[in-house]
Structures are given as C-alpha cells and as structure tokens.
Amino acid sequence: MVARLAILLYAIVSYGIFTASFLYALGFVGNYVVPKSIDTPIDVGAAANPGEAIVVNLLLMSLFAVQHSVMARASFKRRLTQFLPAACERSTYVLLSSLILLLLFWQWRPIPAPVWQVHGIAAWLLIGVHWLGWLIAFASTHMIDHFDLFGLRQALVALRGTEMPGQSFKTPLLYKIVRHPLMLGFLLAFWATPEMTAGHLLFAIANTAYILVALQFEERDLVAAFGATYQEYRRRVPMLVPRLFGRRRTEQRPSPRPAGAPQ
Numbered sequence: 341m342v343a344r345l346a347i348l349l350y351a352i353v354s355y356g357i358f359t360a361s362f363l364y365a366l367g368f369v370g371n372y373v374v375p376k377s378i379d380t381p382i383d384v385g386a387a388a389n390p391g392e393a394i395v396v397n398l399l400l401m402s403l404f405a406v407q408h409s410v411m412a413r414a415s416f417k418r419r420l421t422q423f424l425p426a427a428c429e430r431s432t433y434v435l436l437s438s439l440i441l442l443l444l445f446w447q448w449r450p451i452p453a454p455v456w457q458v459h460g461i462a463a464w465l466l467i468g469v470h471w472l473g474w475l476i477a478f479a480s481t482h483m484i485d486h487f488d489l490f491g492l493r494q495a496l497v498a499l500r501g502t503e504m505p506g507q508s509f510k511t512p513l514l515y516k517i518v519r520h521p522l523m524l525g526f527l528l529a530f531w532a533t534p535e536m537t538a539g540h541l542l543f544a545i546a547n548t549a550y551i552l553v554a555l556q557f558e559e560r561d562l563v564a565a566f567g568a569t570y571q572e573y574r575r576r577v578p579m580l581v582p583r584l585f586g587r588r589r590t591e592q593r594p595s596p597r598p599a600g601a602p603q
C-alpha cells in the first residue's frame with residue numbers, strides 16, 4: 341500500500357510540474373506575464389550573438405525532441421519498466437519532458453530581429469488564432485484521455501490494484517476532422533503572432549519539423565496497434581489540415597485493442 345501511495349504521489353508531483361511548464365509555455369511563446377519569454381532576455385542589456393543563440397536554441401529543442409520521441413517508443417518502455425513499476429512509466433515521461441521544457445525556457449537565447457509585424461485588426465486576428473491553438477491543444481488531451489496521457493490514471497489504477505485497461509482507438513470531436521488536433525493546436529499557437537522575431541521563427545520552424553517527423557513514428561505505432569482500422573482512418577481523415585468541404589464519411593466500428601498497443 342505504501343508503494344502504491346508513493347506511485348500516486350510521484351504521479352501528482354509530475355502532473356504538477358507539467359502544469360507549471362504548460363502555463364509557463366503560454367507566457368513564454370506569447371510574451372505574456374512571465375519574467376523570461378521567447379523574445380525577452382532576463383538580462384535585457386545582454387543580447388546573445390545570433391550564431392551562438394541559434395546553436396544553443398537548436399540544442400535545447402533537440403534535447404526535448406530526442407527525449408520525447410525515444411521515451412514514447414514501446415521498446416524503450418519495455419526496458420524502462422524492468423527498473424520502474426509500469427504505473428510510473430508515463431509519469432516519468434511527463435516529468436522528464438516538463439523538466440526539459442523548463443530548462444529550454446530558462447536557457448533560451450532570444451534573437452530579437454523582427455521578421456514580420458502586423459497591426460490593427462490583423463494583429464487581433466492572429467492573437468485570436470494563437471489562443472484558439474492553445475485551446476484546441478488542451479481540449480484535445482481531454483478528447484483522447486487527459487489523465488491517461490499525463491500518468492494519473494495509471495497511478496490510480498495501481499492504487500486500486502486493478503488491471504490497467506488497454507489503449508482504445510478513439511475519434512471523438514476534433515479527431516473526426518483531423519488525425520492530430522493536439523499538434524494542430526500547437527502549430528497554430530507557435531505560428532500565429534502579430535510580431536514574429538527571428539528567435540520565435542526558429543522556434544516555430546524547428547518545432548514544426550519535429551512534429552512532422554514525430555507524427556510519422558506515432559502513426560507507425562498506431563498502425564501496428566490498430567491495423568486496418570487506423571489505415572482506413574488515415575485514408576479518410578486528413579493529418580493536420582481539416583478538410584472543410586470534405587468527402588462523405590462512412591461510419592466505422594470500434595476495434596478491440598490488440599496486445600502491445602502503444603500508450
């Protein structure tokens with residue numbers, strides 16, 4: 341019982357650190373409230389040299405990308421759970437991702453050179469799209485399973501001593517019109533800004549490239565897990581850009597989750 345409570349505590353702490361990093365990300369990307377944002381150095385007088393800034397920023401984003409993708413693979417999870425209880429695996433993933441994000445926010449080198457600036461109604465439209473992106477991203481986690489994605493469900497199931505139910509294939513709400521609404525939300529939040537600087541542009545380009553690569557791995561795992569059901573979904577539903585005047589959709593039956601489906 342003590343071990344199960346410790347797992348739950350670990351999951352709650354990891355979730356708390358994730359929440360802090362997510363809230364900080366809102367301020368960081370949008371240049372709101374936080375002491376250090378994507379365009380404002382802590383030490384305002386000391387702008388980094390752009391070459392150094394590009395290298396440091398790319399290293400920080402690569403660290404996040406490698407951790408986030410390697411730890412999401414089934415083979416890595418199998419190895420990790422030889423040392424850790426399976427109920428801690430997702431919380432560990434969430435904890436490390438959040439700590440790396442906080443490191444990125446802390447060590448980020450702004451490159452303030454302006455790339456575009458828009459004013460008036462166009463600026464307000466872009467700000468609206470930016471916040472819509474964050475809203476879509478947050479809402480999408482609830483459409484898949486927020487508490488499962490962030491490791492709390494696994495800890496609660498372990499506390500009850502019951503079996504963790506397998507991952508099921510879902511297409512609720514936004515998942516009916518795009519396969520990856522969470523990533524679509526991030527892309528909108530990263531790109532829609534009335535004042536784009538060189539540093540922000542680097543952030544948006546590198547993260548877009550990472551998302552496009554990471555989705556290939558994620559979809560490979562989803563095809564392995566759900567087979568023809570996911571392949572049919574892939575043919576029917578666009579990846580990131582909703583089809584506004586789409587083809588007629590056919591209803592599909594839910595498929596049972598085969599053993600070894602990714603979490």
Ligand SMILES: C[S@@+](CC[C@H](N)C(=O)[O-])C[C@H]1O[C@@H](n2cnc3c(N)ncnc32)[C@H](O)[C@@H]1O
Nearest residue numbers: 480484508509510511519520521522523602603
């Ligand atoms: C961080 S979520 C991102 C989901 C999706 N890529 C998106 O952008 O909305 C990643 C997890 O969602 C799972 N996943 C993605 N699409 C899913 C679906 N249609 N049904 C169930 N799980 C899904 C993946 O297996 C992975 O474990």
